Amino acid sequence: MRGPVIGSLGELLVEFICDGLDGHHLRAGSYTGPFPSGAPGIFIDQAARVGARAVFAGAVGDDAFGVVLRDRLVASGVSRAMIEVVPGVPTGSAFVSYNSDGSRDFVFNIARSAASHFPAGAAAVAKFLAAGVEVLHISGSTLGDPEMRSRALEICRSLKAADVAISVDPNIRTELMNDAAYLAVVRELIGMADFVLPSDADADLLFDGGFTDWAPGLIDAGARVVALKRGAAGAIAMDGGGRIVDLPGHAVPVVDPTGAGDCFCATLVTQLAHGQDMAVALRHANAAGALAVGRLGPMEGNSDLATITTFLERMA
Amino acid sequence: MRGPVIGSLGELLVEFICDGLDGHHLRAGSYTGPFPSGAPGIFIDQAARVGARAVFAGAVGDDAFGVVLRDRLVASGVSRAMIEVVPGVPTGSAFVSYNSDGSRDFVFNIARSAASHFPAGAAAVAKFLAAGVEVLHISGSTLGDPEMRSRALEICRSLKAADVAISVDPNIRTELMNDAAYLAVVRELIGMADFVLPSDADADLLFDGGFTDWAPGLIDAGARVVALKRGAAGAIAMDGGGRIVDLPGHAVPVVDPTGAGDCFCATLVTQLAHGQDMAVALRHANAAGALAVGRLGPMEGNSDLATITTFLERMA
Numbered sequence: 001m002r003g004p005v006i007g008s009l010g011e012l013l014v015e016f017i018c019d020g021l022d023g024h025h026l027r028a029g030s031y032t033g034p035f036p037s038g039a040p041g042i043f044i045d046q047a048a049r050v051g052a053r054a055v056f057a058g059a060v061g062d063d064a065f066g067v068v069l070r071d072r073l074v075a076s077g078v079s080r081a082m083i084e085v086v087p088g089v090p091t092g093s094a095f096v097s098y099n100s101d102g103s104r105d106f107v108f109n110i111a112r113s114a115a116s117h118f119p120a121g122a123a124a125v126a127k128f129l130a131a132g133v134e135v136l137h138i139s140g141s142t143l144g145d146p147e148m149r150s151r152a153l154e155i156c157r158s159l160k161a162a163d164v165a166i167s168v169d170p171n172i173r174t175e176l177m178n179d180a181a182y183l184a185v186v187r188e189l190i191g192m193a194d195f196v197l198p199s200d201a202d203a204d205l206l207f208d209g210g211f212t213d214w215a216p217g218l219i220d221a222g223a224r225v226v227a228l229k230r231g232a233a234g235a236i237a238m239d240g241g242g243r244i245v246d247l248p249g250h251a252v253p254v255v256d257p258t259g260a261g262d263c264f265c266a267t268l269v270t271q272l273a274h275g276q277d278m279a280v281a282l283r284h285a286n287a288a289g290a291l292a293v294g295r296l297g298p299m300e301g302n303s304d305l306a307t308i309t310t311f312l313e314r315m316a
Numbered sequence: 317m318r319g320p321v322i323g324s325l326g327e328l329l330v331e332f333i334c335d336g337l338d339g340h341h342l343r344a345g346s347y348t349g350p351f352p353s354g355a356p357g358i359f360i361d362q363a364a365r366v367g368a369r370a371v372f373a374g375a376v377g378d379d380a381f382g383v384v385l386r387d388r389l390v391a392s393g394v395s396r397a398m399i400e401v402v403p404g405v406p407t408g409s410a411f412v413s414y415n416s417d418g419s420r421d422f423v424f425n426i427a428r429s430a431a432s433h434f435p436a437g438a439a440a441v442a443k444f445l446a447a448g449v450e451v452l453h454i455s456g457s458t459l460g461d462p463e464m465r466s467r468a469l470e471i472c473r474s475l476k477a478a479d480v481a482i483s484v485d486p487n488i489r490t491e492l493m494n495d496a497a498y499l500a501v502v503r504e505l506i507g508m509a510d511f512v513l514p515s516d517a518d519a520d521l522l523f524d525g526g527f528t529d530w531a532p533g534l535i536d537a538g539a540r541v542v543a544l545k546r547g548a549a550g551a552i553a554m555d556g557g558g559r560i561v562d563l564p565g566h567a568v569p570v571v572d573p574t575g576a577g578d579c580f581c582a583t584l585v586t587q588l589a590h591g592q593d594m595a596v597a598l599r600h601a602n603a604a605g606a607l608a609v610g611r612l613g614p615m616e617g618n619s620d621l622a623t624i625t626t627f628l629e630r631m632a
Contacts, residue, residue, distance in 0.1 A: 026380055029349075068343075
């Protein structure tokens with residue numbers, strides 16, 4: 001049985017992770033990279049690994065870092081049809097440095113990199129439809145730059161109008177919470193989404209009260225599944241029938257939390273689009289997130305269904 | 317006695333150096349950085365260290381890497397008057413990976429970074445003149461991008477017309493040797509230069525024969541000093557009187573050759589502008605280059621005159 005066609009779009013980045021704590025990128029230290037990254041890139045890699053026919057609208061520069069990204073996504077089974085190479089523009093990048101209080105310092109190059117040149121407009125919509133896309137996933141990380149936001153929103157509107165399901169990870173950038181245009185687009189996308197997948201931090205910023213206070217309103221507005229990612233505390237979800245499944249987190253050592261949320265979203269959405277029961281899909285997604293934090297690198301902890309199943313048997 | 321006012325302009329970059337060989341930036345590995353870098357940045361840092369009143373027309377992004385660059389140059393004594401911060405544009409970057417055959421693989425972000433936004437035009441010329449600049453140094457590394465090339469050339473022409481001495485390190489980018497516009501600017505700058513400071517590789521690409529074949533022509537055309545940087549083999553120079561000084565290299569362990577040529581140029585030009593005898597200036601520059609290769613990081617091996625003098629006494 002062939003997997004569902006899952007699409008995503010947005011920034012492809014290479015990531016460098018500072019080995020030490022509290023350096024704030026302000027002094028020479030040791031970094032590990034280039035790791036393939038970018039929230040929607042992590043998502044689509046994991047979607048392919050759990051059986052989706054994965055298609056991604058993205059762009060890289062004509063440099064070694066672009067090769068890292070393309071080779072990795074293609075090796076995982078993502079279609080290369082909508083991944084473009086932009087000559088003379090550097091591949092997008094992110095530098096992350098962890099602090100002892102758990103916070104992270106980033107240096108990004110997204111808007112001025114090839115990452116912002118993802119295929120868009122009517123041509124991209126036509127390619128997604130020709131690929132038979134069933135769900136398009138979007139991460140709020142793609143919405144920070146006004147140009148990228150506008151092009152992403154246009155694709156989502158067009159695909160929604162063509163009956164493609166929309167999946168939204170708000171992935172709120174707190175420094176943009178005072179930007180009304182940004183928040184308006186986040187809320188519009190949530191309003192059209194079939195799958196709404198916030199983190200605890202997102203929910204605190206966007207909604208009032210606890211999960212059972214705000215999730216029913218999203219279901220009433222048309223969402224098929226709403227899932228709250230609670231990090232180490234697990235995940236809770238509600239489906240269109242009002243059924244709630246609440247799963248505790250797995251007690252696992254955390255090597256690198258970056259990307260775990262995107263991995264969770266991809267596992268859940270791919271399974272749901274494949275017709276999997278919501279409770280089973282959530283269990284798999286919750287396990288995929290736990291596996292993701294155990295490896296250094298934003299998508300190095302992505303895993304296939306066999307690995308997820310083995311992990312769940314081991315934890316049982 | 318106050319040092320001469322030495323100026324430069326162009327790309328400020330942070331550099332990350334791959335710790336292993338032959339990775340070609342294609343797989344996750346260990347890198348050390350961010351080191352302050354950029355050929356003209358290395359030059360101006362060293363000029364300040366050997367006593368110049370140093371002024372630099374450059375720009376960085378409003379990110380942690382920009383702080384690394386500004387703090388470093390200012391700590392070395394470079395004026396902050398012409399170092400700008402460009403909001404929303406990333407600081408320039410360079411990734412270098414060494415190969416076992418001695419070659420290097422780079423991934424650059426220069427033209428699309430803040431590095432390309434160095435102050436230019438009549439305002440920059442006026443600031444250089446107000447600072448009392450006596451020599452303006454330019455590296456061929458700044459001339460790859462057509463926009464940067466054009467703005468750099470305009471400043472050089474204006475300052476030359478105002479009787480400021482021009483110093484040129486051709487620093488030829490071999491991938492541009494078929495670009496007639498690039499080569500024409502390199503040759504125009506050499507033609508107006510008071511100090512012509514090629515490497516062996518530059519000389520092979522630009523001139524016919526050995527040093528004594530082509531250096532006299534440059535002196536006849538108006539250069540005050542022509543110096544050939546020969547890496548581990550030392551340096552040879554000719555002054556306006558036709559005197560030639562030929563120095564062997566110092567036998568030192570090479571940790572990181574990047575930046576040694578810029579360090580050589582800065583030491584030589586600052587000393588010459590200070591009225592130092594050419595033979596002594598060349599000896600100091602040759603020692604500064606040897607000191608530069610002993611430290612990891614493009615400008616981490618820069619040194620002051622006391623260190624250079626101590627090194628020469630030790631090597632005597």
